[in-house]
Amino acid sequence: MFRQFREEVEAALSAALSSLDLPTDDLGVEEPPEDVPATLASSVAFRLAGVVGAAPPSVAADIADEISVEGYDYLAAVDTQGPYVNFHVTDAYYDDTLDSAATDTEYGRLPSTGDSVVVEHTSANPTGPVHVGRTRNPVIGDAVANLLDFAGNDVERHYYVNDAGRQMAVFTWAYETFDEEDLDSEPARDRIEYDLVRYYQKGNAYLEDADAADAEAAEEEITAILQGIEEGDEETYARVEEVVDQVLGGMRECLERLPAEFDEFVKETRFMFDGSTRDLADRLKETEYAVYEEDAWQLELDDYGFEKNLVFLRSDDTSLYTTRDLAHHEWKFDNYDRAVTVLGEDHKLQAGQLRAALDILGNDVDKLENVIYSWVNLPGGETMSTRKGTGVMLDDLLDESVSRARDEVEKRLEGRVRDDDLDDDDIDRIARQVGIGAVRYDIVSKQPTKTITFEWDQALNFEAQSAPYIQYVHARCCGIVDEAANAGLDDTNVDPSVLTTEAERDLVRTIARFPAVVEAAADDLEPHAVATYARELAEVFNTFYRECPVLDADEGVGAARLALVKAARNAVANALAIVGVEAPESM
Secondary structure, eight states: OHHHHHHHHHHHHHHHHHHTTOOOSOOOEEOOOTTSOSSEEEOHHHHHHHHHTSOHHHHHHHHHHHOOOTTOSSEEEEEEETTEEEEEEOHHHHHHHHHHHHHOTTTTOOOOOOOEEEEEOOOOOSSSOOBGGGTHHHHHHHHHHHHHHHTTOEEEEEEEEOOSSHHHHHHHHHHHHOOGGGOSSOOSSSSHHHHHHHHHHHHHHHHHHSOHHHHHHHHHHHHHHHHHHHTTOHHHHHHHHHHHHHHHHHHHHHHHTTTOOOSEEEETTHHHHTSHHHHHHHHHHTSTTEEEETTEEEEOOGGGTOSSOEEEEETTSOBOHHHHHHHHHHHHHHHOSEEEEEEEGGGHHHHHHHHHHHHHTTOOGGGEEEEEEOOEEOGGGOOOBTTTTBSOBHHHHHHHHHHHHHHHHHHHSTTOSOOOOOOHHHHHHHHHHHHHHHHHHHHHTSOTTSOEEOOHHHHTOOSTTSHHHHHHHHHHHHHHHHHHHHHTOOOSSOOGGGOOSHHHHHHHHHHHTHHHHHHHHHHHTOHHHHHHHHHHHHHHHHHHHHHOOSTTSOHHHHHHHHHHHHHHHHHHHHHHHHHTOOOOSOO
């Protein structure tokens, strides 16, 4: 309803400006300031004041006088407040919002766009357990994929596996070289990647500490593995794949706890073995940007604003990660309408160079979109490294979060008004939903470009502005619906006109905005906007809950309020689902 209302406002405003011979290229339609009592407002008078030669309030009044509300379903009236042209809704707006949101469990989902979108995220090298420093990528990536799906796109989630680089060659060499008794520690957890990462760490330590002759011999073996992969040697690749697939399997188990699940794990060797990397390198050589310098083929990208050249082929004719990723992206372009990649800020330069190279190759780079995020740091600036074995593991974070959530749930049991006989399994389920939800929401709710300093107390804050606060609203809605059913309250034939209080109207207005929030957030690839909306909706609902009883109201009012509770429940559940947070029915 909000989206249709906005379209009506834009149409009516454009018609008025045209009739006044004023430009219509920037309508300035926006949600009004808090002190402006309207559903939408236009600040166009600010922009046109210089054109007209009059003060903005005078321009706004002239525009408002010219606007006709005839023939619109949801546009009821227009007035001004200072420089703003304000637009007000009809009763049908409230009626249709209530009916749609209360009865549609998929409320907020947008119609199909017909676009196929591949979202690539996480793509961490399979060298060991997922640590907290990497957590932002799968959480944001999964939320972006959820958002694009809810906005009507056909979405696939991909994990791009680096199975051909030096790290995997070192890992394979170390796995084959050292025995259990050579390792310095026991696995931190009983899962395969925690076991095997010790070989990777041992191998790196050996290469740093061994005498020159031994280190050189090891490097020769590592180089042989790299060359074998480059040449497509099946025996060499089988050795590497044994390590890659085992570690990746453990990492997947960890990521599924978030949950972050994938439709496909795309290995970079695929684009080496099928010849597309070689073909791409040959095509790059033929471009005007290609130079052979410092024993390597490079692209000069000064015309694209990059002083640093992009190396795409070594002197021994072997490819680089970037070369393979270019072939990977051309494959994406061939198979999807849009390609979205979630990347850490340290990949910003490479992402820009990759886009430039793809453009040089004649690709439509408008199909490529990046979501860049900043780091998750530890207090005191400590860095996280799989190679060195430092950092907080994601498994440990999730375990701790669930444990703290369970303590919080148990504390609240005695004060619960709702009597739905929670047993230990229920408490475990709620603790998992709340604990993991707190971590996910804490990450998604912040703008990706802002660095997060990871601290337990902040990540696991169960007060307002957090996931548990919003989850509790959903649980409260479910409780009211259950109590109403037990009391026999029927909301099948509701008269929305009885919802006259400001708390009721404010809740309807907030629920009505949800589809537009989804649309705007998807356009900008900003799931944090949905997280912010979910918190705002929870706050508005709690005001309604305090002021507008359902079961103690007159029957007609109670039925309409029950429908409003169901509408809020659906909107909250779907907003949380986009962010990737479960919506408990009990808490």
